Amino acid sequence: MQCLDERGLRLYVRGSLPAERMAAGSEHVRTCAACRAALSALPDYRQATWSLGQTALALSECPEYEDLSAFVDGNLAHEPYQAMERHVSTCELCWHDVETLGAARSRASLAPPITVRPGQFVYRRPRTVFGWRSVAAAAAVAGAAAALFLIHPNPGRKPAGPPEVANNSPGISAPAPSHVTQPAPFHQPVVPTHEAPKPAPTPAPQPLKPEFVAELHDGSVSAGRLNGRLTVRADGRRLSEAELEALLERKLRDGRVPSSFQIAERPVVRGPADVINITKLSPAPNSVADQRPEFRWEPVDGASKYRVEVYELDGTAVLPPAETRTASYQPDEKLRGGVYKWMIWVRRGDLARWQASEAAVFRVLSGREASLLSQVRRHYAGSHLVLGTVYESLGLCDDAVREFQALAAQNPKSPLAAKLLAGARNH
Numbered sequence: 001m002q003c004l005d006e007r008g009l010r011l012y013v014r015g016s017l018p019a020e021r022m023a024a025g026s027e028h029v030r031t032c033a034a035c036r037a038a039l040s041a042l043p044d045y046r047q048a049t050w051s052l053g054q055t056a057l058a059l060s061e062c063p064e065y066e067d068l069s070a071f072v073d074g075n076l077a078h079e080p081y082q083a084m085e086r087h088v089s090t091c092e093l094c095w096h097d098v099e100t101l102g103a104a105r106s107r108a109s110l111a112p113p114i115t116v117r118p119g120q121f122v123y124r125r126p127r128t129v130f131g132w133r134s135v136a137a138a139a140a141v142a143g144a145a146a147a148l149f150l151i152h153p154n155p156g157r158k159p160a161g162p163p164e165v166a167n168n169s170p171g172i173s174a175p176a177p178s179h180v181t182q183p184a185p186f187h188q189p190v191v192p193t194h195e196a197p198k199p200a201p202t203p204a205p206q207p208l209k210p211e212f213v214a215e216l217h218d219g220s221v222s223a224g225r226l227n228g229r230l231t232v233r234a235d236g237r238r239l240s241e242a243e244l245e246a247l248l249e250r251k252l253r254d255g256r257v258p259s260s261f262q263i264a265e266r267p268v269v270r271g272p273a274d275v276i277n278i279t280k281l282s283p284a285p286n287s288v289a290d291q292r293p294e295f296r297w298e299p300v301d302g303a304s305k306y307r308v309e310v311y312e313l314d315g316t317a318v319l320p321p322a323e324t325r326t327a328s329y330q331p332d333e334k335l336r337g338g339v340y341k342w343m344i345w346v347r348r349g350d351l352a353r354w355q356a357s358e359a360a361v362f363r364v365l366s367g368r369e370a371s372l373l374s375q376v377r378r379h380y381a382g383s384h385l386v387l388g389t390v391y392e393s394l395g396l397c398d399d400a401v402r403e404f405q406a407l408a409a410q411n412p413k414s415p416l417a418a419k420l421l422a423g424a425r426n427h
Contacts, residue, residue, distance in 0.1 A: 295308050
């Protein structure tokens with residue numbers, strides 16, 4: 001692969017090249033020192049590396065509990081909310097805390113009210129199998145039995161009599177005292193032991209399932225809150241397309257989504273004296289065209305020849321000028337994804353001078369954008385919310401406003417629908 005020029009390097013940094021050229025460009029930049037040096041000198045490259053570094057540095061600082069609570073409640077401003085959202089998406093500990101806070105908010109909102117009546121209920125201490133008096137008596141009996149066992153180590157024999165008393169008188173022995181009695185054989189008492197029955201283990205409380213509360217309805221699609229966060233459900237389930245779901249949640253939260261491009265209003269290539277009015281242009285101004293569009297227009301009276309020219313917005317020609325005697329023209333080459341403007345030159349007679357029309361701006365979608373638009377038109381054709389959000393993200397503001405007007409008409413009492421329409425109008 002040949003070295004990339006400056007424009008090719010800019011497209012490579014932005015990821016705007018086709019997949020095959022992106023892969024080939026990565027392999028070439030890896031082995032070409034000149035292209036690596038030119039790439040590192042681009043402002044777009046420095047901006048991308050700075051943004052990546054800022055994101056990596058932000059990951060090491062976990063927010064405080066109060067900031068996480070405000071994030072769950074949706075009370076943060078736009079920029080702090082986005083920073084918190086990026087951190088939570090990459091930090092497992094903070095993500096777990098956000099999930100716990102959301103579950104607590106859900107349980108608190110669903111719990112019934114508690115009525116306090118002082119004096120109506122009496123707290124009772126749980127009873128044991130033996131009262132404290134029984135336990136003390138058993139301990140005393142056990143202590144006495146231990147003492148007797150120490151005094152009489154062999155309980156099977158009779159205890160010996162009292163010791164003889166010595167007498168100074170010879171031949172006289174001292175008789176045993178009559179008041180001394182022989183103790184009965186000792187038998188160690190058996191103290192019954194009773195173990196208290198173990199209480200049944202208390203089952204752990206099951207967390208309440210979060211409830212989705214809809215705020216507007218749009219056919220099979222509904223928008224509402226789940227754990228305090230605005231989200232979308234299709235037929236009661238999450239969207240299977242993660243990228244589309246994230247785009248819709250941003251539109252619901254902020255009221256608008258950024259467009260992938262901006263079009264200058266009615267750019268003119270020639271001065272007003274050279275401009276003639278030609279109607280029924282296709283592609284129409286600010287519309288979307290195929291990669292190989294067919295240019296058509298209303299025939300001009302007396303025109304003997306037309307010339308079609310296609311430019312980028314900075315005036316760079318992308319197709320060679322084409323002359324035709326009919327009011328239509330389709331090029332052989334395909335246009336890349338981007339924004340273009342085209343104009344028609346008209347000549348009335350072979351010796352007459354050429355006259356130009358105003359330039360009409362149109363958009364050619366990239367492969368990824370065309371796939372997204374085709375997908376939502378196929379799966380969500382009845383949803384004004386989904387179509388309007390995708391149109392707005394592609395810069396098709398007129399189509400987006402039309403969809404959100406229909407959504408507001410379906411939900412006339414929904415503040416959320418009015419917010420989405422206002423965001424599309426102010427784009």
